[in-house]
Amino acid sequence: MRRSQPFVDWMKAIGLILIVFGHVAHASTVWIAPPIYIKQFGVAFFVFATGFTLAREVRPAWQVVYQRLFEVCLFGILCALAISALGAATGTGLQRSNYLPFVLGVNITIDAFPANPTTWYIGTYIHLLLLWALLLRRIAITPRLVAGVFVAEIAVRAVLLSTAGPFVAYMALSNWASVLLLGMLYGTRHVGQPWPRLRFTAALTVFVAVWALAMRVASPVPTFPLMSFDMTAASSAMLVSIGVSTLYLTVTWLSYAALNGMAASRVVQLVARNSVIVFIVHMPLYYATAPWVNAITTAYWGRVAVRLLICLVGLTFVSEGVHRLVAVPRLRDRLAAIVIQLAARRAAPRRRMREA
Numbered sequence: 001m002r003r004s005q006p007f008v009d010w011m012k013a014i015g016l017i018l019i020v021f022g023h024v025a026h027a028s029t030v031w032i033a034p035p036i037y038i039k040q041f042g043v044a045f046f047v048f049a050t051g052f053t054l055a056r057e058v059r060p061a062w063q064v065v066y067q068r069l070f071e072v073c074l075f076g077i078l079c080a081l082a083i084s085a086l087g088a089a090t091g092t093g094l095q096r097s098n099y100l101p102f103v104l105g106v107n108i109t110i111d112a113f114p115a116n117p118t119t120w121y122i123g124t125y126i127h128l129l130l131l132w133a134l135l136l137r138r139i140a141i142t143p144r145l146v147a148g149v150f151v152a153e154i155a156v157r158a159v160l161l162s163t164a165g166p167f168v169a170y171m172a173l174s175n176w177a178s179v180l181l182l183g184m185l186y187g188t189r190h191v192g193q194p195w196p197r198l199r200f201t202a203a204l205t206v207f208v209a210v211w212a213l214a215m216r217v218a219s220p221v222p223t224f225p226l227m228s229f230d231m232t233a234a235s236s237a238m239l240v241s242i243g244v245s246t247l248y249l250t251v252t253w254l255s256y257a258a259l260n261g262m263a264a265s266r267v268v269q270l271v272a273r274n275s276v277i278v279f280i281v282h283m284p285l286y287y288a289t290a291p292w293v294n295a296i297t298t299a300y301w302g303r304v305a306v307r308l309l310i311c312l313v314g315l316t317f318v319s320e321g322v323h324r325l326v327a328v329p330r331l332r333d334r335l336a337a338i339v340i341q342l343a344a345r346r347a348a349p350r351r352r353m354r355e356a
Contacts, residue, residue, distance in 0.1 A: 005190065006264040008049050009272035011255065015045030016275045017312065019118070020282055024307035027300070033208065034215040035227035035240045036247055041255075043121060044248045046275075047128070047176045048256065051183025052190070054132050055141065061133040068129060070332040071276050073102060076122050079280050083116060101126070108172055111165030113225075118283050120171050127173045128180060141184045150178040150249060154241045161226070161237035170225045179248050186256065200257040207250060270316065277319035282311040 022029055022039025029038045057064050080098035087093045095115035100107035105123025107113075113120045139145075153174050160169035169175060220227040226244060229236040271278075286307060293306050 007259040007262050009268050010259045010262050011045040011049045012275050013268045013271040015042035018042035020312045025304045030222050032212055033247055034220040035243045041251055044179045044252045047179045048183035048252045051180040052187040055184040055187025065129045065133050071328050075277050076280050111167045116284055118279055124171055141181055146181045146185055149181050153177045154245050158237040158241040166226055179252055195257050195260045197258050200254055204254040274316045274319035278315045285311050
């Protein structure tokens with residue numbers, strides 16, 4: 001793979017902060033970007049960064065998919081097992097839905113999130129990597145293709161909202177397709193020198209502000225995981241779908257443009273490299289510490305501050321400690337070597353028989 005770009009870490013770090021903040025301060029953010037919630041920008045940033053880095057991959061597809069999924073699946077399954085063990089001990093249930101994302105993302109067929117809600121993305125991430133390995137890496141990503149997928153995803157999302165349900169429409173890869181391809185597009189034609197970042201930052205601020213004011217007039221209904229409008233179901237689904245794609249693509253592109261050329265930051269790198277564990281664990285930690293946090297203070301922003309300290313700052317340092325204790329890349333590569341060696345041993349007799 002070509003050398004990494006600092007803006008990728010910036011997008012991952014900002015994306016993670018948006019996700020965690022969107023969960024711990026949900027009530028204060030509903031008005032910002034209807035018909036979506038700001039935490040969904042965080043997911044869009046991750047999808048864009050994934051598309052960008054996939055477009056620059058030169059390794060064999062199987063190696064890319066394996067290495068990218070190893071850490072996600074390792075800590076995701078360990079977290080699911082811990083939740084099941086705790087549920088068995090306390091009698092609250094095994095929370096089997098937490099395992100669905102690891103079964104080739106079958107969770108996206110069910111109109112609900114897993115018990116650990118953020119892990120829905122693992123199933124979508126698996127689909128994303130498989131789509132790249134089987135198709136996208138073989139074709140040229142052009143602006144015309146991105147535009148065509150943008151239009152198609154609006155139609156597909158609207159149909160899924162009306163038929164399969166809002167969770168299916170949200171988790172399906174079609175909900176993120178244009179952002180993925182936009183990332184791949186810039187991955188192949190990225191210009192490293194700084195862009196006029198202040199102009200793009202100002203444009204981003206103005207766009208979000210104007211959008212928020214317009215949505216106050218439209219008065220969306222804060223349904224979940226996507227908002228809706230007080231009109232016929234079909235009209236609402238189409239209007240929501242147009243808004244979702246427009247927000248994802250515009251805010252993600254403006255953010256990329258504003259962050260392009262940003263210098264590397266140790267704090268940003270720290271948050272970015274620990275994003276997997278924080279992403280997977282922060283919601284179970286949020287639930288587990290809720291009684292304690294609620295007992296500390298009744299002030300809304302006081303609770304938000306404590307939860308950010310626990311679920312973002314504290315968990316980031318815990319993750320850093322885990323990675324220092326567990327050499328994940330070494331474990332990953334050792335397991336791959338064992339599998340390859342076993343496969344070679346099995347293939348050897350058949351090879352000798354053919355040669356004979």
